[in-house]
Amino acid sequence: MLSVKVETENQQTHTRVSAEKLADLVHRIGARGDNFLVVQRIPDIPGTFVQVWHEAGGDYELEHRTGTATSHVRTVIGDPARVVALMTRWAREEPGWDAGTAWESAGMPEPEPVPELAEEIRERLEPRMRELLRGGYGTVQTLAETAEDYLVKDGVRPVSRAQARELVERLWLERVEEQRGWAEVTDADRLERAFARLDWGGITARENFTCCRSCGMSEIAAAGREDARGFVFFHGQGTESAAAGHGLALYYGGFSDSPERTAAVGREVAAALGEAGLTVEWDGSPDQAIELTGLDWRKRLVG
Numbered sequence: 001m002l003s004v005k006v007e008t009e010n011q012q013t014h015t016r017v018s019a020e021k022l023a024d025l026v027h028r029i030g031a032r033g034d035n036f037l038v039v040q041r042i043p044d045i046p047g048t049f050v051q052v053w054h055e056a057g058g059d060y061e062l063e064h065r066t067g068t069a070t071s072h073v074r075t076v077i078g079d080p081a082r083v084v085a086l087m088t089r090w091a092r093e094e095p096g097w098d099a100g101t102a103w104e105s106a107g108m109p110e111p112e113p114v115p116e117l118a119e120e121i122r123e124r125l126e127p128r129m130r131e132l133l134r135g136g137y138g139t140v141q142t143l144a145e146t147a148e149d150y151l152v153k154d155g156v157r158p159v160s161r162a163q164a165r166e167l168v169e170r171l172w173l174e175r176v177e178e179q180r181g182w183a184e185v186t187d188a189d190r191l192e193r194a195f196a197r198l199d200w201g202g203i204t205a206r207e208n209f210t211c212c213r214s215c216g217m218s219e220i221a222a223a224g225r226e227d228a229r230g231f232v233f234f235h236g237q238g239t240e241s242a243a244a245g246h247g248l249a250l251y252y253g254g255f256s257d258s259p260e261r262t263a264a265v266g267r268e269v270a271a272a273l274g275e276a277g278l279t280v281e282w283d284g285s286p287d288q289a290i291e292l293t294g295l296d297w298r299k300r301l302v303g
Contacts, residue, residue: 002091003042005302010034015302016042022091023084030056039087043176044303046140046169047071050090052083062086064098069110073103114162121158122167125150129168133175134243135236136188136299137208144168172301179300187278188299191248191292194276195232202229203265209233213251221255230254230265232290242297249289262286 006014006025010033014021025037029052038051050064060083065072077083089097117125129147132138138146147164148157159167195205204224210216212235220231232252234242242248252269254261263286270290273280281291 002088004091005040005042005044007038007040008034009036019088019091022088026052026054026060026084026087027080029054039091040303041091042303043179043301044140044172045176046172050087052087054080063106064090065106065108069108070105072106072108074106075101075103111162114160114166117159117163117167121151125159125167126171129171131240131243133171133301134297134299135208135239136243136297136301137236137239139303140165140168140172143172172303175301179298182298182300186298186300187292187295188297190276190278191273194272194278197276198232198269198272199224201268202227203268204228204231204233205269206231206233208236208239211236216251217253228255230261230268232265232269242292242295243299245295245297248292248295248297250292251289253286259286266290 001016001018002022003016004022006017006022008014008025008029014025017025022039029035029037035055036051036053038049040049047065047067050062052063053061060077060080061074062077062083063072063074077086086098086101125147128150129143132143132146144161144165147168148159148161151158192207195207198205202225204220206216206220206223209223210219210233216233216235220233223233224231230253232250234248234250238248238250250269250273252262252266254265263284266282266284266286270280270282273290273292278292279294281293282288
């Protein structure tokens with residue numbers, strides 16, 4: 001699989017696709033409303049991407065960028081197989097991936113300089129952004145929106161959109177660099193795999209689902225398959241607890257709303273978590289949340 005996210009004009013998102021799937025997507029584009037693909041790395045590196053535009057009967061316009069506006073270049077290619085080969089090598093980060101390709105500037109203007117945040121504002125905003133980054137579920141875009149709105153009071157906005165974006169991108173890249181030194185499998189990876197197994201097996205399993213337990217319980221039925229036997233989730237407040245080193249509470253149940261079904265689902269969830277290598281605390285009571293303790297929460301950014 002390629003560690004990339006592919007977004008299409010018709011608002012589809014494909015994550016960690018195979019080389020064959022990427023080729024299929026390139027060959028597919030061309031119809032009205034489905035003319036382009038944008039490919040970003042996982043985790044996202046702000047300002048780094050490759051993208052292609054194609055209209056049926058015409059050539060392929062391929063572009064890529066590695067940060068600044070001056071790095072944004074383009075080329076025109078007639079053969080889709082050549083486009084697929086270039087994009088696949090880019091996704092694999094192969095040295096010299098674009099050898100033999102003639103690029104020209106895409107003519108993107110440099111953005112206006114962004115005024116520095118006042119120290120008082122930065123000292124209040126930066127810790128909150130670091131907390132959300134440790135949680136691991138935000139994207140550059142959603143985190144920038146949060147940063148812009150976080151300190152708004154009485155209609156006064158002390159942080160501009162550009163300042164919010166610049167701050168988040170800097171902290172995001174710091175976190176990406178930290179990830180490079182993590183173990184191959186983290187506790188967050190183990191949890192993700194356990195949830196994927198449960199979800200595949202008929203128990204709707206959702207991470208970082210809604211803001212709180214009450215909202216999660218009211219919305220979980222609509223979040224999975226109609227034939228699901230039960231559910232398990234943890235909410236956004238739980239994510240922050242785990243990221244702060246305080247463990248994680250999981251809420252579960254059966255859609256039949258009987259204590260016996262809830263306990264049965266709880267046993268299945270606890271077993272999957274234990275088999276994934278996580279430390280589970282639960283007394284078997286359907287009235288008690290399943291607790292994950294001793295978590296070393298290192299959730300990989302995706303973006």
